[in-house]
């Protein structure tokens with residue numbers, strides 16, 4: 150069967166469509182007309198897509214009575230494909246697959262309901278041509294549909310995953326074979342050459358879609374109606390008494406080009422009284438916030454930093470690991486927190502890989518709306534924080550969409566919240582898609598100063614009604630509440646806002662030149678900014694373009710000089726490079742290097758000099774980038790003399806001790822690093838570099854590694870972040886992480902993250918892990934929310950256990966042979982039995 154491939158599954162939408170929805174469903178229609186009206190179809194129409202919409206409405210109504218019916222989901226998936234919504238088809242097919250699992254497994258929660266629903270059919274059309282009992286056929290049909298619809302949606306990686314599962318179950322399935330061919334063609338077109346579609350990490354996953362107002366969406370208010378504006382303004386008046394929401398006429402924006410003349414109507418915020426320069430215009434509090442670090446010291450409700458002295462902080466009595474910055478936030482959180490309290494659902498999406506920081510924040514915002522809806526028992530699209538947000542306005546696809554973030558993980562979150570995903574159609578995929586569309590372009594994010602990655606986000610539904618201008622008349626600041634204040638200085642305009650003028654916010658750094666501003670703001674704006682300042686400066690740039698080349702050169706050179714001038718080297722480090730040659734170590738070269746840490750602690754700069762006499766730097770790099778030559782030089786060094794302020798513990802040589810029962814090796818030992826067959830190897834670590842572990846030779850006789858980890862050298866240590874993962878690469882059956890030397894400094898979130906990830910990687914590899922005096926280090930973590938406990942207390946704090954569990958789960962899910970969600974949970978529980986917590990005394994008595 151030929152499969153159509155499209156990377157932009159959503160069809161054209163516009164605001165008038167939603168008005169049409171609002172009008173449909175009127176009284177006094179006949180039964181078919183009434184179904185049509187509910188489906189968002191003109192009762193007099195007879196087109197193919199309208200027929201499909203009616204079918205969709207009928208199946209959806211049927212699902213309300215028989216919620217566990219996988220056949221109905223498969224049928225609706227076909228209808229969604231016919232309507233041009235392959236993403237929604239994938240969502241239905243996935244639910245059908247989950248229900249097939251329920252029907253096949255007696256121990257599963259909805260087994261009886263799913264099995265019973267299947268007894269109502271003989272052989273339904275959607276299961277024809279498949280083999281096995283009804284549930285097996287259901288699974289087979291779901292695989293076919295998942296592979297095909299995800300391929301059409303453009304999520305190639307997930308398409309390949311389900312295709313493989315389908316082919317494993319039915320190797321001779323001709324429909325799957327056709328999808329395979331189509332997927333191979335689509336993959337080679339997108340990647341540029343032919344690829345093995347089943348090789349892990351080969352295919353792209355995320356696709357782009359556009360905002361769709363689904364024809365059956367009766368939750369999209371007519372934002373221009375008097376009723377809507379009155380509701381909006383009644384609320385707005387409470388925290389912006391001099392403003393009102395009104396209809397604004399805005400230029401239509403395009404990506405990468407300036408389009409003159411075309412305009413559209415949207416909403417904006419306007420002054421209804423004069424506002425003086427410096428005066429507060431709006432102060433908005435929002436519960437729609439997200440923070441993607443598992444261990445972060447921010448308020449769970451408003452995402453503001455918790456006070457250092459914890460003054461006024463309130464902890465949830467039920468799940469002691471949720472903290473609010475104030476009694477007010479704790480009270481507000483009653484609107485969502487009970488729905489997630491103690492369920493573990495708020496751990497999902499935390500500590501993402503750096504490239505997924507953005508996605509995780511959007512996912513967590515979605516999770517917050519789901520919790521608000523569940524707790525408030527309202528439809529998610531009617532949650533006040535999102536109801537009037539229009540979302541993404543562009544006619545072209547700009548919204549990332551993936552099976553993982555739009556389908557799988559949201560369902561997982563709902564299940565963890567104990568929501569029956571089948572009996573609650575208000576959590577259907579079209580609702581989740583609509584919510585995502587509302588966040589994109591309206592959420593503001595804050596970057597973590599340590600690594601520059603976004604880790605906190607929020608949607609302030611009124612603040613985000615203010616439109617953008619590169620000569621804004623307000624500035625904004627977000628710390629708990631978001632505050633708009635009238636600017637005291639403007640670029641060209643007059644400070645202050647006069648009655649009737651629009652409040653002009655800014656979505657980018659207005660200090661940048663026009664091309665960079667346009668690029669930055671084009672995401673939230675949906676195209677190139679066409680404000681008066683941008684148009685003026687773009688013209689000026691055009692005139693100046695002839696001299697541009699020469700000017701740019703000198704700007705770059707000045708910047709390079711400025712950066713180098715700021716680099717103040719610490720005393721030089723002498724490094725000898727020793728290479729292994731025919732089993733022996735030989736010194737091959739030596740060099741002086743200067744090691745220093747960048748101000749933000751995220752980079753290590755190394756400058757190497759050929760001789761001590763020369764004072765010229767020849768090299769500077771960031772450890773985040775591809776491994777540069779200087780780092781290899783350090784890694785290969787077997788003799789390191791460090792005199793620098795940062796690495797005092799490295800001042801001595803590394804040593805070898807032969808044939809003892811226990812080899813104690815630390816970064817002050819002498820000689821090549823080898824455990825020489827000792828049954829127990831102790832690596833003492835004092836937060837300096839991780840190189841001591843890089844080429845440690847571990848004999849198969851070594852059964853246990855004891856890593857003594859201290860905080861010597863300072864609390865914020867990039868080295869500890871590297872050391873811990875390096876530990877995870879050492880292959881011994883039993884690893885002891887001994888924290889008894891930890892001095893109770895603060896543990897920064899990166900070290901905490903590295904620590905949990907290391908423990909998880911070790912467990913997943915089958916290693917037995919023992920944590921010694923772990924509570925000492927746990928209580929030092931920046932956001933440890935338990936009071937200091939006795940150092941010898943040997944139970945693992947719940948937060949720590951949850952953090953480890955979460956990473957084990959993610960590691961299993963990311964593996965090449967990712968089992969299904971339930972098998973993962975069983976595995977997680979089993980692997981955690983390999984984790985032991987001891988006191989230092991208990992460890993000594995064991996040795």
Ligand SMILES: C[S@@+](CC[C@H](N)C(=O)[O-])C[C@H]1O[C@@H](n2cnc3c(N)ncnc32)[C@H](O)[C@@H]1O
Pocket residue numbers: 399400401402415416417538539540541542590591613614615616617618673674675679680
């Ligand atoms: C955060 S919303 C602002 C409120 C929005 N106008 C509404 O009706 O809800 C951002 C969207 O407003 C529109 N917008 C904001 N500033 C604009 C500008 N200067 N020119 C054109 N469109 C703008 C863009 O469509 C953008 O995607």
